[in-house]
Amino acid sequence: MTLYRNDARSRFVHLRKDQSGRKGDEQPVPKVKKLAVLAFLLAFLLPVSFALAKSGKVTASSLNIRQKASSESDVIGHLREGDTVTIKDSSGSWYKVSAGGTTGYVAKKYISVGSSSGSSSKSSKSSSSSSSSSSGGTCAPGDKGSAVKSVQKRLKSLGYYTGSVDGDYGNGTKTAVKDFQRKNGLDVTGRVNSATLKKLNSSGAKKSGSSGSSSSSSSGSGGTERLNWFNGGSNIIPKGATFKVKDIKTGKIFTCKRWSGYNHLDAEPLTSSDTKKMLSIYGHWSWKRRAILVKYNGHVYAASMNGMPHGTSTIGNNNFDGHFCIHFYKSKTHGSGKVDSAHQNCVATAMNYSW
Numbered sequence: 001m002t003l004y005r006n007d008a009r010s011r012f013v014h015l016r017k018d019q020s021g022r023k024g025d026e027q028p029v030p031k032v033k034k035l036a037v038l039a040f041l042l043a044f045l046l047p048v049s050f051a052l053a054k055s056g057k058v059t060a061s062s063l064n065i066r067q068k069a070s071s072e073s074d075v076i077g078h079l080r081e082g083d084t085v086t087i088k089d090s091s092g093s094w095y096k097v098s099a100g101g102t103t104g105y106v107a108k109k110y111i112s113v114g115s116s117s118g119s120s121s122k123s124s125k126s127s128s129s130s131s132s133s134s135s136g137g138t139c140a141p142g143d144k145g146s147a148v149k150s151v152q153k154r155l156k157s158l159g160y161y162t163g164s165v166d167g168d169y170g171n172g173t174k175t176a177v178k179d180f181q182r183k184n185g186l187d188v189t190g191r192v193n194s195a196t197l198k199k200l201n202s203s204g205a206k207k208s209g210s211s212g213s214s215s216s217s218s219s220g221s222g223g224t225e226r227l228n229w230f231n232g233g234s235n236i237i238p239k240g241a242t243f244k245v246k247d248i249k250t251g252k253i254f255t256c257k258r259w260s261g262y263n264h265l266d267a268e269p270l271t272s273s274d275t276k277k278m279l280s281i282y283g284h285w286s287w288k289r290r291a292i293l294v295k296y297n298g299h300v301y302a303a304s305m306n307g308m309p310h311g312t313s314t315i316g317n318n319n320f321d322g323h324f325c326i327h328f329y330k331s332k333t334h335g336s337g338k339v340d341s342a343h344q345n346c347v348a349t350a351m352n353y354s355w
Contacts, residue, residue: 069094101140159208185354229331304346
């Protein structure tokens with residue numbers, strides 16, 4: 001017969017008794033047995049600790065989702081203030097998150113971490129298909145359920161969707177969503193994020209085939225366009241051209257002239273009256289980034305500007321001592337030669353507005 005006890009040195013030992021009932025010699029429990037017990041506990045507890053994923057909410061007015069944990073990485077999606085994300089991992093000052101069918105990295109400082117979402121790897125598939133209960137009706141390609149049905153019904157009533165209202169987010173639904181986003185001046189992603197959902201369910205949602213918001217726009221969609229600066233975008237507004245700038249927050253409009261710019265567009269207010277209008281937007285000259293719309297040749301582009309006169313000036317009577325910077329999608333600063341995240345956040349914000 002074999003018994004176990006704990007001796008004074010907190011060691012498991014094993015006591016052997018012979019057939020007469022007398023206690024025999026003591027032997028330590030082999031290490032392999034203790035390791036086996038430890039391995040069993042780890043195997044049981046670790047999956048439980050990793051089964052729960054934290055959720056968070058976006059605190060910035062607009063937030064980029066990037067492909068990698070770097071401000072220089074490509075932007076693969078956008079989030080709005082109040083959007084819910086699932087935090088999958090952490091890397092330095094970045095969270096790896098999943099939202100609306102997109103998985104990528106966002107800056108930690110713009111995420112308010114909430115309680116555990118309670119979703120396990122076993123139920124991740126079902127939670128994706130029932131996005132209406134976890135993210136207020138947002139959905140993305142591959143999703144299924146009531147949220148998708150609601151989107152399909154609304155798109156059908158507006159004339160964008162002609163397929164079956166089956167709750168399956170396939171290519172037909174994706175195409176209809178993209179057409180709606182394009183027509184309504186939203187970021188064209190094919191995913192129904194909170195901004196798209198809000199516009200879709202609003203009384204101001206444009207129907208398919210309706211005219212654009214500006215009669216002077218030659219764009220087929222009538223919506224705001226995203227100009228990729230290093231993919232032909234730098235040549236859209238040539239040097240010396242004049243164009244209109246509309247500040248998103250105030251709605252004020254002034255006229256500018258492009259002076260130069262390689263990494264981004266360098267501009268000057270055309271007249272002293274335009275300088276006065278620009279100054280009224282800022283209150284005082286500032287490097288602060290502001291979301292703007294740029295209208296040129298009948299097209300409206302999402303952009304960002306700062307309000308600080310600096311460097312070369314080519315217009316002598318506009319009361320503006322220098323030029324200022326206008327950034328578009330993926331443009332860079334002249335000083336660092338890098339994409340500026342604050343400017344890009346403003347560009348993303350501007351994509352949600354029409355002229």
